[in-house]
Amino acid sequence: MSELRWNPLKREWVIIATHRQDRTFKPPEDYCPLCPTEEGGFPTEVPQKDYDIVVFDNKFPSLQNEPPVPAVSSTDLYKVRPAEGICEVVLFTSEHDGIMSEMPLSRFLKMVKVWRDRYQELGAKDFIDYVYIFENKGEEVGVTLEHPHGQIYAYPFVPPFVRKKQNSSKEHFEETSRCLFCDILSEELERGERIVAQNDSFVAFIPFFARYSYEVNIFARKHLTSFSDFDEKEEKDLAHILKIVIMKYDNLFDFIFPYIMGIHQQPTNEEDDKEYSHFHIEFFPPYRTKDKLKYLAGSEAGAGTFINGSYAEIKAKKLRKTEPIIDQN
Amino acid sequence: MEIKKEKLKLNKEVNYKEDGRKIIYYNFTDGKEVIADKGEEKEEK
Numbered sequence: 001m002s003e004l005r006w007n008p009l010k011r012e013w014v015i016i017a018t019h020r021q022d023r024t025f026k027p028p029e030d031y032c033p034l035c036p037t038e039e040g041g042f043p044t045e046v047p048q049k050d051y052d053i054v055v056f057d058n059k060f061p062s063l064q065n066e067p068p069v070p071a072v073s074s075t076d077l078y079k080v081r082p083a084e085g086i087c088e089v090v091l092f093t094s095e096h097d098g099i100m101s102e103m104p105l106s107r108f109l110k111m112v113k114v115w116r117d118r119y120q121e122l123g124a125k126d127f128i129d130y131v132y133i134f135e136n137k138g139e140e141v142g143v144t145l146e147h148p149h150g151q152i153y154a155y156p157f158v159p160p161f162v163r164k165k166q167n168s169s170k171e172h173f174e175e176t177s178r179c180l181f182c183d184i185l186s187e188e189l190e191r192g193e194r195i196v197a198q199n200d201s202f203v204a205f206i207p208f209f210a211r212y213s214y215e216v217n218i219f220a221r222k223h224l225t226s227f228s229d230f231d232e233k234e235e236k237d238l239a240h241i242l243k244i245v246i247m248k249y250d251n252l253f254d255f256i257f258p259y260i261m262g263i264h265q266q267p268t269n270e271e272d273d274k275e276y277s278h279f280h281i282e283f284f285p286p287y288r289t290k291d292k293l294k295y296l297a298g299s300e301a302g303a304g305t306f307i308n309g310s311y312a313e314i315k316a317k318k319l320r321k322t323e324p325i326i327d328q329n
Numbered sequence: 330m331e332i333k334k335e336k337l338k339l340n341k342e343v344n345y346k347e348d349g350r351k352i353i354y355y356n357f358t359d360g361k362e363v364i365a366d367k368g369e370e371k372e373e374k
Binding site (some may be wrong): 045046047048051052053054055056057059106109110112113117201233 | 336337339341342346350351352353354356357
C-alpha cells in the first residue's frame with residue numbers, strides 16, 4: 001500500500017510505501033534482476049539484450065501512475081492523498097560490472113540525452129510538478145542492486161529541499177533582478193579556490209557552504225533552467241564534466257567512490273519561475289576520509305544543522321590535483 | 330577529451346511488460362569516438 005501523509009509541523013509530504021519492504025535485496029550476481037534475460041534463464045526486468053540505455057517503471061514504486069486509495073482518511077490536521085507520480089529505473093549499461101568512470105564519454109552523452117527525454121516526457125504530465133533524476137551509488141548509501149543504474153522520481157509536488165532553494169532564489173531575484181545560482185557561480189569563479197573542474201558550459205566546485213567533505217556541485221555557466229534549454233554543445237559539455245568528476249572521485253582514494261547524485265531543474269508545475277530556476281547537479285559522497293564515513297547524527301538528523309569536519313577549499317584543491325588533471329581556465 | 334563524432338540520434342522503442350509496466354529501449358546511432366586525453370580510440374557497439 002502507498003499514500004502521502006502530510007507533516008503539519010514541517011509542512012511536507014511523507015511517502016508511505018509499505019510494499020517496498022519486499023523489494024529485491026542484494027541478490028547474488030547471477031540473479032541480478034537488472035541484467036538482460038538470458039535464453040533459458042530466469043526472467044529479469046530487461047527481456048532484450050540489445051540496447052544502449054533502458055528505462056522502465058520501478059517494480060516497487062514509491063509513487064504510482066494509478067495509486068491505490070489511501071488506507072486512512074484525512075482529518076483537518078492530518079491530510080492524506082494518493083501517492084500519485086511515476087518512479088522509473090534507468091540502466092546505464094547492460095554490463096553488470098560496468099564502472100561508470102571507465103565508460104566512454106559517448107555513454108555519458110547518451111545518458112544526458114535520455115535524461116533530457118525523460119524530463120520532458122514526465123514533466124509534460126499534468127499531475128507531475130517535479131522531475132528528479134538521481135543516482136545512488138554504493139552499498140554505503142543503501143544501494144541494494146549492484147548493476148549500474150539510476151532512478152527518476154516524478155513527484156506530484158515540489159520536494160522540500162527544492163522548494164527551499166527555489167524560494168531563496170525567488171527572493172534574491174525580487175531583490176536584485178539576478179538569479180541566485182548565477183551569483184553563487186560568479187562568486188565561486190571569482191575566488192577560484194573551490195573549483196574542481198570546468199569547461200565551456202559547466203563548472204564543478206565544492207560550494208562555500210558544503211555539508212559533506214567531498215560534496216561537488218555542477219552549475220551551468222549560462223542561465224539554463226533545464227535540459228530543455230540545452231544545445232548540442234551543452235549536452236556534450238555536461239557529459240564531459242560528469243565523467244571528469246566521477247573519474248576524480250574514483251581516483252581520489254583508489255576505489256569506486258560511492259555517492260548520491262541529484263539533478264535539479266526547473267519544476268514542471270508551470271510556475272513563473274524561469275528567471276530564478278537554474279540547472280545544477282549535486283553530489284553527496286559519504287566518505288570524509290579514505291576509511292571514514294560521514295553519518296547523519298544528532299545535529300544533522302535531529303536539528304537539520306550539518307557539521308562538516310573539513311574546509312571546502314582544501315578538499316577542492318585535493319580533487320583538483322587528482323587525476324584527471326584538466327585545464328582550469 | 331572530446332567527442333569527434335557528429336550528432337547522436339536518439340531512437341526509442343516503447344514496450345509493456347506482462348504486468349503492464351512500461352519499458353523503453355533507447356538506442357543511438359553507432360559510431361566511433363576519440364578520447365583525446367588518453368590518445369586512444371574506442372568503438373561502441
